[in-house]
Amino acid sequence: MLFHVRMDVAIPHDLDPEVRADLVAREKARALDLQASGVWPELWRIVGEYANVSIFDVESNDALHDLLASLPLFPFMSIQVTPLATHPSKLGA
Amino acid sequence: MLFHVRMDVAIPHDLDPEVRADLVAREKARALDLQASGVWPELWRIVGEYANVSIFDVESNDALHDLLASLPLFPFMSIQVTPLATHPSKLGA
Amino acid sequence: MLFHVRMDVAIPHDLDPEVRADLVAREKARALDLQASGVWPELWRIVGEYANVSIFDVESNDALHDLLASLPLFPFMSIQVTPLATHPSKLGA
Amino acid sequence: MLFHVRMDVAIPHDLDPEVRADLVAREKARALDLQASGVWPELWRIVGEYANVSIFDVESNDALHDLLASLPLFPFMSIQVTPLATHPSKLGA
Amino acid sequence: MLFHVRMDVAIPHDLDPEVRADLVAREKARALDLQASGVWPELWRIVGEYANVSIFDVESNDALHDLLASLPLFPFMSIQVTPLATHPSKLGA
Amino acid sequence: MLFHVRMDVAIPHDLDPEVRADLVAREKARALDLQASGVWPELWRIVGEYANVSIFDVESNDALHDLLASLPLFPFMSIQVTPLATHPSKLGA
Amino acid sequence: MLFHVRMDVAIPHDLDPEVRADLVAREKARALDLQASGVWPELWRIVGEYANVSIFDVESNDALHDLLASLPLFPFMSIQVTPLATHPSKLGA
Amino acid sequence: MLFHVRMDVAIPHDLDPEVRADLVAREKARALDLQASGVWPELWRIVGEYANVSIFDVESNDALHDLLASLPLFPFMSIQVTPLATHPSKLGA
Amino acid sequence: MLFHVRMDVAIPHDLDPEVRADLVAREKARALDLQASGVWPELWRIVGEYANVSIFDVESNDALHDLLASLPLFPFMSIQVTPLATHPSKLGA
Amino acid sequence: MLFHVRMDVAIPHDLDPEVRADLVAREKARALDLQASGVWPELWRIVGEYANVSIFDVESNDALHDLLASLPLFPFMSIQVTPLATHPSKLGA
Numbered sequence: 001m002l003f004h005v006r007m008d009v010a011i012p013h014d015l016d017p018e019v020r021a022d023l024v025a026r027e028k029a030r031a032l033d034l035q036a037s038g039v040w041p042e043l044w045r046i047v048g049e050y051a052n053v054s055i056f057d058v059e060s061n062d063a064l065h066d067l068l069a070s071l072p073l074f075p076f077m078s079i080q081v082t083p084l085a086t087h088p089s090k091l092g093a
Numbered sequence: 094m095l096f097h098v099r100m101d102v103a104i105p106h107d108l109d110p111e112v113r114a115d116l117v118a119r120e121k122a123r124a125l126d127l128q129a130s131g132v133w134p135e136l137w138r139i140v141g142e143y144a145n146v147s148i149f150d151v152e153s154n155d156a157l158h159d160l161l162a163s164l165p166l167f168p169f170m171s172i173q174v175t176p177l178a179t180h181p182s183k184l185g186a
Numbered sequence: 187m188l189f190h191v192r193m194d195v196a197i198p199h200d201l202d203p204e205v206r207a208d209l210v211a212r213e214k215a216r217a218l219d220l221q222a223s224g225v226w227p228e229l230w231r232i233v234g235e236y237a238n239v240s241i242f243d244v245e246s247n248d249a250l251h252d253l254l255a256s257l258p259l260f261p262f263m264s265i266q267v268t269p270l271a272t273h274p275s276k277l278g279a
Numbered sequence: 280m281l282f283h284v285r286m287d288v289a290i291p292h293d294l295d296p297e298v299r300a301d302l303v304a305r306e307k308a309r310a311l312d313l314q315a316s317g318v319w320p321e322l323w324r325i326v327g328e329y330a331n332v333s334i335f336d337v338e339s340n341d342a343l344h345d346l347l348a349s350l351p352l353f354p355f356m357s358i359q360v361t362p363l364a365t366h367p368s369k370l371g372a
Numbered sequence: 373m374l375f376h377v378r379m380d381v382a383i384p385h386d387l388d389p390e391v392r393a394d395l396v397a398r399e400k401a402r403a404l405d406l407q408a409s410g411v412w413p414e415l416w417r418i419v420g421e422y423a424n425v426s427i428f429d430v431e432s433n434d435a436l437h438d439l440l441a442s443l444p445l446f447p448f449m450s451i452q453v454t455p456l457a458t459h460p461s462k463l464g465a
Numbered sequence: 466m467l468f469h470v471r472m473d474v475a476i477p478h479d480l481d482p483e484v485r486a487d488l489v490a491r492e493k494a495r496a497l498d499l500q501a502s503g504v505w506p507e508l509w510r511i512v513g514e515y516a517n518v519s520i521f522d523v524e525s526n527d528a529l530h531d532l533l534a535s536l537p538l539f540p541f542m543s544i545q546v547t548p549l550a551t552h553p554s555k556l557g558a
Numbered sequence: 559m560l561f562h563v564r565m566d567v568a569i570p571h572d573l574d575p576e577v578r579a580d581l582v583a584r585e586k587a588r589a590l591d592l593q594a595s596g597v598w599p600e601l602w603r604i605v606g607e608y609a610n611v612s613i614f615d616v617e618s619n620d621a622l623h624d625l626l627a628s629l630p631l632f633p634f635m636s637i638q639v640t641p642l643a644t645h646p647s648k649l650g651a
Numbered sequence: 652m653l654f655h656v657r658m659d660v661a662i663p664h665d666l667d668p669e670v671r672a673d674l675v676a677r678e679k680a681r682a683l684d685l686q687a688s689g690v691w692p693e694l695w696r697i698v699g700e701y702a703n704v705s706i707f708d709v710e711s712n713d714a715l716h717d718l719l720a721s722l723p724l725f726p727f728m729s730i731q732v733t734p735l736a737t738h739p740s741k742l743g744a
Numbered sequence: 745m746l747f748h749v750r751m752d753v754a755i756p757h758d759l760d761p762e763v764r765a766d767l768v769a770r771e772k773a774r775a776l777d778l779q780a781s782g783v784w785p786e787l788w789r790i791v792g793e794y795a796n797v798s799i800f801d802v803e804s805n806d807a808l809h810d811l812l813a814s815l816p817l818f819p820f821m822s823i824q825v826t827p828l829a830t831h832p833s834k835l836g837a
Numbered sequence: 838m839l840f841h842v843r844m845d846v847a848i849p850h851d852l853d854p855e856v857r858a859d860l861v862a863r864e865k866a867r868a869l870d871l872q873a874s875g876v877w878p879e880l881w882r883i884v885g886e887y888a889n890v891s892i893f894d895v896e897s898n899d900a901l902h903d904l905l906a907s908l909p910l911f912p913f914m915s916i917q918v919t920p921l922a923t924h925p926s927k928l929g930a
Contacts, residue, residue, distance in 0.1 A: 001247050002137065003269070004146055005327065012292050013849050013912065028182045035184035042135075043184075044095065044177040047902045048842065048916035052180055053097055061187050065271035065326045075292065079327035083189070083269055084137040085251035087145055089121045091128035091136075094898050096920070098699065105664050106198055106261065140251045141191065141265035154838050158698045158922035168664065172699035176840070176920055178902035188323065190332055199384055199447065214368045221370035228321075229370075230281065230363040233437045234377065234451035238366055239283055270323040273331055275307045277314035277322075280433050282455070284513065291478050340373050344457035344512045354478065358513035362375070362455055364437035374509065376518055385570050385633065400554045407556035414507075415556075416467065416549040419623045420563065420637035424552055425469055456509040459517055461493045463500035463508075466619050468641070470792065477757055525559050530643035530791045540757065544792035548561070548641055550623035560788065562797055571663055571726065586833045593835035600786075601835075602746065602828040605716045606656065606730035610831055611748055642788040645796055647772045649779035649787075652805050653881065654827070655890055679926045686928035693879075694928075695839065695921040703924055704841055712745050716829035734747070734827055735881040736809035738889055740865045742872035742880075749885065756850050809884045819850065823885035 001057065003064055004082040008051040011076045026072040039067060055084075094150065096157055097175040101144040104169045119165040132160060148177075187243065189250055190268040194237040197262045212258040225253060241270075280336065282343055283361040287330040290355045305351040318346060334363075373429065375436055376454040380423040383448045398444040411439060427456075466522065468529055469547040473516040476541045491537040504532060520549075559615065561622055562640040566609040569634045584630040597625060613642075652708065654715055655733040659702040662727045677723040690718060706735075745801065747808055748826040752795040755820045770816040783811060799828075838894065840901055841919040845888040848913045863909040876904060892921075 011020055034040045042055035058064045068079055086093050104113055127133040135148035151157045161172055179186050197206055220226040228241035244250045254265055272279050290299055313319040321334035337343045347358055365372050383392055406412040414427035430436045440451055458465050476485055499505040507520035523529045533544055551558050569578055592598040600613035616622045626637055644651050662671055685691040693706035709715045719730055737744050755764055778784040786799035802808045812823055830837050848857055871877040879892035895901045905916055923930050 003247075003326075004137070004139075013852070015292070031182040032184055043180045043182065044097070045180040045902060046097075047176040047178050047840075047898050048905045048918040050912075053175070053177065061189075061269040061326050062271045064269070065324060068327045075329075081269055081327040082146070083140040083247040083250070083267055084146065085140050085248045087136045087138040089124040089136065091125055096698075096898075106201070108664070138251060140189075140247050141254045141267040143261075154698050154840075154920040155922045157920070158696060161699045168701075174699040174920055176898040176901070176918055178899045190323070190325075199387070217368040218370055229366045229368065230283070231366040231437060232283075233362040233364050233375075233433050234440045234453040236447075239361070239363065268332070269326040270332065271326050273322045273324040275310040275322065277311055282433075282512075294478070340375075340455040340512050341457045343455070344510060347513045354515075360455055360513040362433040362436070362453055364434045376509070376511075385573070403554040404556055415552045415554065416469070417552040417623060418469075419548040419550050419561075419619050420626045420639040422633075425547070425549065454518070455512040456518065457512050459508045459510040461496040461508065463497055468619075468791075480757070526561075526641040526791050527559075527643045529641070530789060533792045540794075546641055546792040548619040548622070548639055550620045562788070562790075571666070589833040590835055601831045601833065602748070603716060603831040604748075605654075605712050605827040605829050606719045606732040608726075611826070611828065640797070641791040642797065643791050645787045645789040647775040647787065649776055654805075655881070655883075682926040683928055694924045694926065695841070696924040697841075698920040698922050704919070704921065712747075712827040713829045715827070732827055733890070734805040734808070734825055734884040735890065736806045736884050738880045738882040740868040740880065742869055747884075759850070805884050809882060812885045819887075825885040 001059065002084040003056045003058065004084050005054045005056055005068070006046075006051065006080045007054065008049070008078045009073055009076060010050070010078070011073070023072050023076075030071055034067060039063075094152065095177040096149045096151065097177050098147045098149055098161070099139075099144065099173045100147065101142070101171045102166055102169060103143070103171065104166070116165050116169075123164055127160060132156075187245065188270040189242045189244065190270050191240045191242055191254070192232075192237065192266045193240065194235070194264045195259055195262060196236070196264065197259070209258050209262075216257055220253060225249075280338065281363040282335045282337065283363050284333045284335055284343075284347070285325075285330065285359045286333065287328070287357045288352055288355060289329075289357070290352070302351050302355075309350055313346060318342075373431065374456040375428045375430065376456050377426045377428055377440070378418075378423065378452045379426065380421070380450045381445055381448060382422070382450070383445070395444050395448075402443055406439060411435075466524065467549040468521045468523065469549050470519045470521055470533070471511075471516065471545045472519065472538075473514070473543045474538055474541060475515070475543070476538070488537050488541075495536055499532060504528075559617065560642040561614045561616065562642050563612045563614055563626070564604075564609065564638045565612065566607070566636045567631055567634060568608070568636070569631070581630050581634075588629055592625060597621075652710065653735040654707045654709065655735050656705045656707055656719070657697075657702065657731045658705065659700070659729045660724055660727060661701070661729065662724070674723050674727075681722055685718060690714075745803065746828040747800045747802065748828050749798045749800055749812070750790075750795065750824045751798065752793070752822045753817055753820060754794070754822065755817070767816050767820075774815055778811060783807075838896065839921040840893045840895065841921050842891045842893055842901075842905070843883075843888065843917045844891065845886070845915045846910055846913060847887070847915070848910070860909050860913075867908055871904060876900075 031040070031043065035043065039056055039058055040054060041057050044053050046053060056064055056067065058067065064081065068074060071077070104116070124133070124136070128136065132149055132151055133147060134150050137146050139146060149157055149160065151160065157174065161167060164170070197209070217226070217229070221229065225242055225244055226240060227243050230239050232239060242250055242253065244253065250267065254260060257263070310319070310322070314322065318335055318337055319333060320336050323332050325332060335343055335346065337346065343360065347353060350356070383395070403412070403415065407415065411428055411430055412426060413429050416425050418425060428436055428439065430439065436453065440446060443449070496505070496508070500508065504521055504523055505519060506522050509518050511518060521529055521532065523532065529546065533539060536542070569581070589598070589601070593601065597614055597616055598612060599615050602611050604611060614622055614625065616625065622639065626632060629635070682691070682694065686694065690707055690709055691705060692708050695704050697704060707715055707718065709718065715732065719725060722728070755767070775784070775787065779787065783800055783802055784798060785801050788797050790797060800808055800811065802811065808825065812818060815821070848860070868877070868880065872880065876893055876895055877891060878894050881890050883890060893901055893904065895904065901918065905911060908914070
């Protein structure tokens with residue numbers, strides 16, 4: 001089941017640089033793991049913004065929330081989730 | 094080059110039903126053709142709305158505008174285009 | 187799987203009164219049927235507005251979109267869907 | 280009498296971690312107590328956000344404000360209250 | 373129990389003038405009746421707008437919705453309801 | 466001459482607690498004085514928010530600004546003023 | 559007593575051209591009369607928009623509403639009124 | 652003196668097709684004339700929208716308003732004007 | 745050439761009080777000087793807000809930006825500039 | 838390929854003045870370099886704001902994001918990118 005997710009990152013400028021670097025490194029590792037597991041099939045950078053558009057493929061709403069809340073940057077992100085359905089004009093649908 | 098496109102459709106309720114049916118049929122045919130050609134790799138329905146989220150893969154901004162303006166429903170859609178870039182945490186990037 | 191749905195109804199004032207009455211009657215019948223089937227467990231009127239807040243309980247995003255699109259008033263509603271998850275402070279969760 | 284309440288939580292990142300942990304623990308305890316008393320029949324997490332949608336069942340506007348203001352996280356929440364009425368298409372209404 | 377209500381009126385310009393005049397006359401009569409009954413203690417015009425700010429004093433959310441929906445101009449108004457509580461700094465509170 | 470005033474209070478969480486307590490106490494004293502003088506006839510809490518809706522009755526715009534700017538919490542409030550006029554459907558108008 | 563007023567005009571495109579021309583002519587005549595009387599000291603066009611920014615100098619809120627409602631284009635304008643006070647840094651204040 | 656202008660076009664769908672075609676043709680002719688005269692140095696289509704971003708180079712605010720109001724599509728456009736100044740980091744500034 | 749300018753002031757609450765007092769004093773002196781020079785003919789306080797509406801009369805966009813950027817409070821203000829033109833219904837225009 | 842870019846700068850007021858001065862100096866140097874290279878053909882100040890409107894001419898979305906992210910002030914800017922296409926009424930198009 002697919003969900004469209006937009007994440008906007010806003011790390012406070014006065015956060016300790018080491019804490020910040022650690023957060024960003026752990027975020028990347030976690031993102032790679034989740035992509036490798038198949039639940040995060042698409043991930044794009046929005047040009048000019050510290051933000052991404054992603055597609056998640058999960059079993060349930062609860063599973064999606066748990067994944068997003070597990071991201072190290074979760075406390076510093078504004079996240080907007082939009083449920084997706086099959087489009088009747090989709091090729092092959 | 095990838096673009097994120099959201100299209101919201103608003104066909105006036107007093108449009109002639111035959112004109113409407115013809116528009117919708119031609120829109121579907123055009124959408125299938127464009128998908129088959131490879132420029133419109135993703136197309137999803139937003140749950141509960143007469144709207145879609147799409148990914149287009151085109152050579153240039155001009156090419157994208159020409160594709161969108163060629164859609165039979167173009168005069169009745171509100172379209173929002175967001176350029177996408179490679180995300181540094183994308184698996185395989 | 188639960189979804190929070192807000193529906194705002196805006197029937198054009200110049201719609202034929204009989205068409206309107208028929209739409210509204212069929213909407214009510216359809217709403218009662220869906221509630222009886224268990225997929226629409228909650229339905230409230232927002233005070234002062236021609237709008238409702240609902241909770242849907244469905245198997246998938248596709249199932250939810252099909253239900254909403256089957257409502258006779260669908261072409262005249264603005265619908266906003268929000269996926270819900272279990273809250274960690276929910277009694278009994 | 281039912282009210283729809285949305286709460287968005289924003290705890291400042293530089294709040295003392297012990298103060299924060301204490302606040303969150305007391306918030307949970309208070310939420311469980313209020314639910315057990317019957318005034319807070321529904322509580323859901325919004326997927327991807329540090330926010331909830333709740334239904335409160337209270338005797339009056341004053342009672343609702345007192346309940347919400349008694350939440351330990353009240354100073355760090357943005358709360359939006361919407362009064363609900365019986366829907367004429369509600370099954371059994 | 374007090375509620376703050378803002379009503380913005382937008383009668384379509386192509387409505388039949390007699391229908392319009394009748395609506396407006398019946399709206400005024402209904403407003404006077406409701407005020408006389410005590411449920412609508414305050415009613416002010418917003419300067420420069422076809423809109424009002426009102427205070428309603430009712431027993432319940434259901435009672436308020438029924439009152440508002442009974443207004444002849446209800447189909448042509450956008451209404452926003454805000455529940456009010458006693459203010460701790462209110463003189464005599 | 467009546468004005469509708471909405472005040473939203475946002476005291477920074479890191480303000481010294483004594484300074485804050487003093488501000489809040491002086492705000493309440495000032496509010497009581499102004500109400501006793503007749504210029505602030507109505508004051509309600511908005512349910513769930515650190516905000517109020519008020520009615521002021523003053524001689525002029527200058528008088529209203531001076532009153533509002535004299536509130537101890539003025540530097541921490543967002544204030545929105547709306548001029549009110551007599552409504553033609555007001556009972557007794 | 560001064561008020562800042564912004565008026566945005568939106569005459570429906572399908573209004574009878576003669577009715578429209580008559581409205582616009584009467585609006586201009588009324589505007590000139592009000593300016594000559596001293597209550598409308600400033601009137602500017604906003605560049606690129608069918609809108610104006612005005613300053614009104616009136617005795618009361620009621621007087622201002624009556625003036626604005628007397629404008630022939632009132633039913634086709636969206637009007638936003640902002641009360642002004644003397645600025646402490648105004649030269650000569 | 653440079654101004655940034657965004658124009659969004661919204662021609663009503665029920666406008667007579669010949670009137671529409673005539674308007675669009677005259678708009679194009681006028682746009683070409685104005686560009687040739689040097690006052691409209693830049694004109695771009697916004698991808699996916701019936702809208703443009705333009706730069707105008709004029710002597711005064713009055714001159715800009717007269718140019719914009721002279722466009723045949725002016726009654727069907729929403730126009731937003733932003734004054735531009737020399738940027739201190741502009742190469743050659 | 746006239747411009748409508750709205751300035752909203754937001755000085756951080758934790759700014760050193762002496763720095764703040766100095767800024768405010770220098771702002772007032774600068775405002776008086778500019779008014780005396782004729783480029784800032786109108787300056788009003790918005791009732792209830794730490795904000796003003798002003799009219800500037802300058803030779804060019806560059807001149808206006810330089811004036812605004814020279815204000816000591818410029819780094820703490822949100823400024824919105826709207827170009828004004830002669831109104832065709834202005835008395836004497 | 839052209840893109841319209843708006844950048845709003847918001848440097849925290851409590852940033853170390855030397856760090857700030859260094860950032861601003863490096864931003865200017867980088868901006869001059871990029872303009873000299875041809876990828877940033879237009880750069881204007883928005884009157885009254887710490888913001889600019891720019892036109893970028895790049896090979897791809899990825900190239901644009903890399904350029905923007907290389908700006909020393911990138912962490913303190915809010916950036917909005919709009920893809921541009923050739924306008925059919927452009928002189929010479």
